Amino acid sequence: MTLPVLILTILLGLVKLLVTCLPTDTVNWIISKFKLHSELSDANAIITIGGKRLEGEDKIQVINYFNKAIFLKKNHIFPGNEHLFLNPENSVTPLVIDTKRGKKDVRLFVYIYNDHVDVVKQYKKKIVSYSLLSESLQERSMPVIRKLV
Missing domain, CATH: 1.20.5 (Single alpha-helices involved in coiled-coils or other helix-helix interfaces)
Structure with missing residues (x-):
């Protein structure tokens, strides 16, 4: 025993x-x-805004700013109100980032405001929303975004 x-x-x-x-x-x-806010790689990411693709230096710059952003909080999405996060009533045009995480396709909707950045992450059939703080993305990307839209 x-x-x-x-x-x-x-x-x-x-x-x-x-x-x-x-x-x-x-x-x-x-x-x-x-990790909720994972880093993007330049090779796997396709960034579009208003139906136009970001290429070259602008794409690399946005990816670097996104990767350096500070995670603030997770926003709770309750069943039935997903449409509020994917189509907000305000007139903010999102950056749409299509990427792969392993074998899974992930789509990120990045809404840039003056005081924060909201990200809605879609993968499989799940939707997750969270907020970031990125002064460089909030300030420096706005001229690029305005130029494209």
Whole structure:
């Protein structure tokens, strides 16, 4: 009876050591799977505004500003009011970013305001909304957006 208990204790101790002492890369990979505001890559992202595609330096600049943005809060979307987030009544034209996260297609609607940036993320059949703070995206992208619209 003591031999199985001893073996089980040793195995549980080894599992505990492995879980609590994971390498940094492994921990970062696990955290990135649950990250709401994930970083975009230039190769996978297609950015459009008002039906026109952003290309070249403007696209890279918007992606860099988006990646450097600070996460503020998650906005709760209740079933039945998704249309308010995808088609807001105000006249803000969203940046639409189509990208891939692994094998999944993700569509981001980025609404830029003076004091914050709202992002509506669609993937699979889920919709998630959150707010960002990005002074550079709020200030510097507006002339680019006005020029295209």
